[in-house]
Amino acid sequence: MEIQTVKKMQKEAIKSSGIDFLRLGFALFFMVAVLTYSFMSTGGIPNNVFLAIAALFGAYMAMNIGANDVANNVGPAVGSKALTMGGAIVIAGIFEASGALIAGGDVVKTIKKGIIDIAAFGGNTDSFIWAMMAALLSAALWLNFATMAKAPVSTTHSIVGGVMGAGIAAAGFGIVAWGTMGKIAASWIISPVLGGIIAASFLFAIKKSMVYKEDKIEAAVKWVPVFVAIMSWAFVTYLTLKGLKKVWPHIVDILIFLPDTKKPTFIVAALFGLIIAIVVYLILKTTIAKKAHSIENSRVGLNTLFTVPLIFAAALLSFAHGANDVANAIGPLAAINDAVMTGGISSKAGIPLWVMAVGALGIAIGLALYGPKLIKTVGSEITELDQMRAFSVAMAASITVIIASQLGLPVSSTHIAVGGIFGVGFLREYLEGSEVKDDIALEKEHIIDEKKQLKALHAELKTLEAKEEKEKADYERIVDLYKMIDEEEELLKEAKKQLKSARKVQYVKRDAVKKIIAAWVITVPAAAVLSAAIYFMIRGIVL
Incomplete structure (x- = not known):
């Protein structure tokens, strides 16, 4: 009997190692393909070797964003069983890549969030290129480590730490905008707390209006269209503000009745959201009323009504994330490409199509190869989620960003989503504590x-x-x-x-909370120290 068990374990180990080998092989193939294309397409240009290596680092960073950050968009939907793992990966992969390619913009800020002053490089293009390469590699390495440790961390904070560390190594501590860094540190508290409060508030509202009612179906007919309409308003507003801001001038050229602004205003975004919300409310009101007789008068029956909204939420969050966070992978790469092509340093750089493709494909590939590990962590290893709880987390993800952007508060989408999961878990503990x-x-x-x-x-x-x-x-x-x-x-x-x-009854796993918070706090300093070390290594090799 024991021999049979050992044989089974050996078989599973061989199968697992074979899959891991295939994953690694595919990831290396993509990185080598990017390296080769970059080198061959820029032949004869000075410093094109640096650009090719930077493209390799950019591909590696994009895959790590896909492996770690995308879990926050689809994890709750998978954990609540609204989506299967395979379905989530397909939806997220398509919408992440679409967001990056369609709405990623044609210009990107070379220094994310203006955390260092590029004038401090004194026009030394080589030093700037080395710093951006170090920032990319250090952020990617930290994300890789965090993914292995099953800790969802902020990719924005990773690249911020990388840029800060390399900047300090290149030009001293005076290069850093410490006020901006203070705001980023504040987001470690603001993001999860806001996300947690909003998610818990929505879940409590759903429970009071429907779950605690004797006739849950009657309550659902009345309230589900309201909650989904609010979600529609929040997501369309969020998508307009965050997902379309980089291509807004092109949209204004097509829709000439819109105000001629560089990026969408909150009023325009909110009006778009309101129009969609009214349409969604009217459609759902009729649909749920017709299907009322076939819905089970229980919590399970109520949960089924939130499945489709959750799938839409996962898709829209992925699109907005691809449009917004692809800059974490391609911002430094675009900066290096601009510096190599022009021989100068610019605060903004154009994005060639191949650079955008590296970011978009890299995120999708990283998600498909290594995303399931973090999706499981976010979806089921912090607290147990059903569709109502996952819906509340998705609401928090969009509404928190809208509130924060209007108040000028720095927030992290990762911290908001995970904070929302903490919020619904702790609310459950409180309500069921009696x-x-x-x-x-x-x-x-x-x-x-x-x-x-x-x-x-x-x-x-x-x-x-x-x-x-x-x-x-x-x-x-x-x-x-x-x-x-x-x-x-x-x-x-x-x-x-x-x-x-x-x-010992606890609905939020304390070990997971401690590990994730620790990873959040050390992300910026860890990426910064690693980046400084890589910068000195690159400079030492070149000089």
Whole structure:
């Protein structure tokens, strides 16, 4: 039997290692293809070797973004079983790549969020190129490590740390805009707290308006269209503000009735959202009313009504993420490409199609190859999610960004999504905490009763054993008492175990919370130290 078990384990290990080898092979093939294309297409240009190596680093960074960051968009939908893992990867891959290619823009800021002053390089193009290469590689390495550790971290913070570390190594501490860095540090608290509060608020509203009602179907007909309409408003507003801001001038040229602005205003985005929300409300109101008779009057029945909205949420979040966060991979690469092609340093750089393709394809490939690990972590290893909880997390992801952008607060989409998951988990603990307290009180009463019973049996046994002249019935009773005492001790032990178990009921896994928060806090400094070391290594090799 043991030999069979060992053989099975060996078979599984060989199968697993074979899949891992294929993944690695495909990832290396993509990186080598990018390196080769970049080198061959820029032949004869000075420093084209640096550009080719930077393209390799950019491809590696894009794949790590796909492996780590995309999990936040689809993890809740997978964890709640609204989407299968395969379905989530296909949807996210298509919409991430589409967002990057369609709405990623044709110009990108070379230094993400203006965290360093490029004037400090003093026109030294080589030093600038080395710094951007170091930033790309360090951010990608940190993301790779975080993915292996199953810790969802901010890719924006990773590249920010990389740029800061390389900038300090190249030009000293004075190059850093410390005020901007302070705002980024503040986002470690602002993002998860805001995300958690908004997600918990929506979940509580859903519970009060539908879950706690006796006639859940009647409540669903009334309230589900309202909640999904709010989600539609939030997502269209979010998508307009974040996903379309880089191509807004082109949209204004086509839709001439729109205000001629460089990027969408909140009012325009909110009006777009309102129009879509009204349409969605009217359609859903009719659809759910027609299907009311076939919906189960239970929590399970209510959950099914949130499945389709969750799939749309996963797709739209992925599109906005691809449009917005592809810059984390291609921003430094575009900066290096611009510096190599023009021989100068610019605060903004045009994005060649091949650079954008590296970012878009890299994110999709990284998601397909290594995304499932983090999707499982976000979807099921922090707290248990159903469709209503996942819907609340998706709402938090869009609404928090809208609020933060209007207040000028720095936020991280990763921290918001994970904070939303913390929020719904802790709300569940709070709401169901009274039941847990009742269980603890009952177990305590049970233990007291068992102890009293055990004490009485011991007292009777002591009395009988002390009796000098024992009859046959006394001996039989002593034997029975020993059996009863053993049974009572077992019952007492079980009652204590039940009490310990009742006290341990926690719907948010504390170990996961500690690990993720620790990873968030050290992301910027870890990427910065790694980036500085890589910069000095590159400079040492070249000089």
